[in-house]
Amino acid sequence: MKFAKNIASHVPVPHGGLYSIENPNPALVDFSSNVNPLGFPSSVKKLLKIGLQKIPIYPDPNSTNLRKRLSKHIKVPVDNLIIGNGATEIIYNFCQAVITKSTPVLIPIPTFGEYESAVALCGGKIEFFKTMNLNHDISDFIKKIPKNGCIFICNPNNPTGAVLSKNTMLQILRTAKSHSTMVFVDECFMELTQNPKESVIDHAGMGNLFVLQSLTKSFGLAGLRVGYGVGDKKMISVLHNIKIPWNVSGLSQEAAVLALSEKNFLSKTRNLIKKEHVFLKSSISKINGFSCLDSSTNFILIRTKTSSKTLQKRLLKKNILIRDCSTFRGLDESYIRIAIKTRKENTKLILALEESK
Template identity: 55%
Template sequence: MKLKAKSAIEAHDPVTHGGLYSKKITSLGVLDFSSNVTPAGMPIKVKKSIKKNLEKIENYPDIHSSQLLKSLQKFTNLSEDYLVVGNGAIEIIYNFCNAFLSKDTPVLIPIPIFSEYEATCKMNNCKITFFRTMDLQKNLESFISKIPKNGCVFICNPNNPTGKLLPKKNLIQIIDKAKKQNSIVFVDECFIELVPSSNESVISSVKKFDNVLVLRSFTKSFGLAGIRIGYAASSKYIISVLKKIKIPWSINYVAEQAAISATQNSSHLTKSKSIIKKEYDFLKNKIAKIDGFELVDSSTNFILIRTEYDSTKLQKKLLEKKILVRDCKTFRGLDNHFIRIAIKSHKDNLRLLKALERIK
């Protein structure tokens, strides 16, 4: 018997991401500026929760993650009927696309943007239209005019990798137009809790609009990248479908308890935003003075940098100095003259700047 996978699966090209394992780094001392995690690190109380609950991993976790949903209800001011959790935000992206998108579904994706939306849509044989823009707010009218009928629109806000933040009023315009077109809007807000200046979240709009899903993650905001935990808010119908198809026990017990602890540590977000604001201003000022590098204004905890150097060669040179940055040539809409850096502690940022200044 000769097995053959679906053609879309065979054609799937796994997305390249940042992180130490992306470069198979095993040596100690490499500073990871390629992963956009809060510079404040993991909350102390969350660390204690993880250690405390390790002894309980011999038991199956709650298949419904009931305790976490109750905590998220308080954290988001939404009832459990509007919430679903996942093994990282990425599981929810895949489950959403598998459940609601199919062959020839028209999809609108602004680029550059997080690449997994495109990858998952392709595996579902969607008909994708790309909209090239480095700042969606500046091209809003044109973008809205391209919202398809009976389709889907993906928005990352703030956008990864540009860091651009779309105001809430503009997002509501997109959602409202999409509703008239019988289309759904997938809004990825995984970085929105790390925006120091304002709160442009549309998470509360899921009560008013039945055509929007808002994605969140504990990875970026609370430094929990390694245990994979995320959630989404949407209409009761969409959430009910996502709960039906969610892989049983995808949320392990330790991850659930860590996330519960995180929701009870909102002061950690205040601390993170304070560091981000201060260090962003510092990096913006310093990078502007380094020849060959031009910073793209960002609203969150990472910065896209346009450089005269080849991004892959630059990444390699910086790795020799034990600094890893994100080579952005793999983002559709960017070329090999862009890198992305996370905002880290002042000490780490100084080390990055020193390395950039010595690049030749």
């Protein structure tokens, strides 16, 4: 059997998480996944206790109630919303809808690897723009914006944590529009920054903008897989038509609705992240051989003199999992990434780093 060359040679993107390693110890403290340090809202726990009776029922294929609740949460019309089985499903569906073999695509690196992966499966022509902080190279980046193409921007960026202001994003959007180019903005970590109003989600009606967000990170629902996208009605209609039926389980939809009803959950999370970010960065920067990059969200990229792979193995012996960043295009074994967690967990990490350098 013959397969298309780009399909046959495709390699899945490596990620963090307990199952990124063989035979994970359930006692591991996972700093490799950037999920809400508070976990998930208590209301979701109550749902899971009573929701078993709904397992035999097919879920709503259009996630109607969740879209209505999200519409109130982010203040955009229901018709401008699509729900995905995690944000990653939406990335692949977007590329299927927009990217062809002749589409020029611009991706700043290092960044989340699934953009490149999804574009490659569609045969798009990728150009990479190397920068550790796009704010510092924005003029050069704007000059690289292709015509009749597509740009992918992760904001805040994963793994660097750098965030572009709304004004900067609008500058990119205006230039892209003049070039008839789509802009895909991944804001999955935006709600966990200290200024979530830097989001451009209220400009999704521009026509050339598609915004991705996720409840995985903000509300700790990683295992339930709920992401969403915001765009103009035409784009959303196409994505609804090509997504697989029943893509989001009924329990996931209900859990997401309940999570969104927890009014103070995100503010509590942001307060914890702000406090623990200062603690982690200050403490780790004092350890010889480690330097922390500035981050605006719930994770920190760290430059290390010890190989990231070696450091990961040493910390695993102490039941701590960190993200080896050598698998990010544009980075090497000089970088690790850690999620911001609770004080008890963060203290454990600091002590382990001191002993493992």
